[in-house]
Amino acid sequence: MTPQSDSNTNHGIESRPDRMPESIPYHIGIIMDGNGRWAQARGLPRLAGHRAGVDNIRRILEQCVRRGVKVLTIYAFSTENWQRPPDEVSGLMRLLGLTIQRQLDDLHRNGVRILHSGRMEGIHKELQKQIVRALQITQHNDRIILNVAFNYGGRAELVDAVRRIIQDGIAPEALSEELLSSYMYVGGLPDPDLIIRTGGEWRLSNFLIWQAAYAEYYTTPTYWPDFDERELDRALDEYSQRERRFGRVPKP
Secondary structure: OOOOOOOOOOOOOOOOOOOOOOOOOOEEEEEOOOHHHHHHHOOOOHHHHHHHHHHHHHHHHHHHHHHOOOEEEEEEEEHHHHHOOHHHHHHHHHHHHHHHHHHHHHHHHOOEEEEEEOOOOOOOHHHHHHHHHHHHHHOOOOOEEEEEEEEEOHHHHHHHHHHHHHHOOOOHHHOOHHHHHHOOOOOOOOOOOEEEEOOOOOOOOOOOOOOOOOOEEEEOOOOHHHOOHHHHHHHHHHHHHOOOOOOOOOOO
């Protein structure tokens, strides 16, 4: 969530270990879909669904810790979400600010490092300060990384990365996949192994489109507020049955 001026840095993130259990994804990305439909099904306003969705993040974060996941990226607010009704957008902004106020100290005590993927432009200045403070306070924690994709879009991330490469005077012949990856919002963060989408849809919706090139995909009709520890375990169990070949021929 810091301004994107310190390009080509890994933000102090340790690289993925060479050897780790193949059955457990190191990095999970979650498209938290279905909050509005969850609320509507209960005769509640959409913002009530978003509140329930925010409350659910802690439950899934704790289960990720128990299962050995090291990085959790959540899709909290996309660059396209600004097109939603103004009351809903302002409510989401207030909800993020309140969540930081209420949960930051506890997350810090429990060793959670908070990162941000997305643009600061358009976010209220006071909320920007809260975001930066959360990054600074938790920067040395290493139990699990919670990467919040807020005001995020995969295409915007690529555009911003290319702009900063040009600003830094990188020669075209020096450009590589590794270099471009290092210019993403959180350079050095390992690519996701598993992308989970709740709410029953089958699309990435502009989420980590560069990083998710070889991620396994899992979708469930369960709305995000109802996606509990058992639902996460089902996703992890299915992931453990997948054979990840990365374009190579299967092992005999």
